[in-house]
Amino acid sequence: EAGVTQSPRYAVLQEGQAVSFWCDPISGHDTLYWYQQPRDQGPQLLVYFRDEAVIDNSQLPSDRFSAVRPKGTNSTLKIQSAKQGDTATYLCASSFWESDYTFGSGTRLLVI
């Protein structure tokens, strides 16, 4: 069974540039999560979806970050105007039950 797939693996940007991250969850998983993990810290939830609906985006910096999951399958997280403070690994996870929570390998973003 395929796992959670994320792309790209790495991204390097200058401040002010835009970037999009893509996530393909495990087939059948209705819930999809995006986490931000700064260096030497634990992941922090940015947003999560159940099917195509946003359930909680309270931790998403809405002025520059956006996330969509239009058909309830794949998802895209976009940063409009990146800042150095956005440097982190962005992790996608999906689940149907609590027990099958699965992470992708992440996208490492460096903003210079």
Added chain:
Amino acid sequence: QQKVQQSPESLTVSEGAMASLNCTFSDGTSNNFRWYRQHSAKGLEVLVSIFSDGEKEEGRFTAHLNRANLHVSLHIREPQPSDSAVYLCAVSMYSNYQLIWGSGTKLIIKP
């Protein structure tokens, strides 16, 4: 709001000696408790998931949960240099399965 703290921040253990990591949380009604391992530039690998008070073993990894003391620990038996990584504790919330994370323990296993 659930808060999760891990200790120590870093730990160096000789190969073959037991390694013990700690995690405290603020809300004992959480759903599930997990230990993950994260090697540099790699994804998160779940090691042990525990729901009930007591002990759960998965190979060389054993988790101990005590909800009354708001504490869960991870013990690694016969650690090897390849076990050197960051170990993260995560607490799952009943309401939405959201994971609340500690900041990690950096474990170094010396040959």
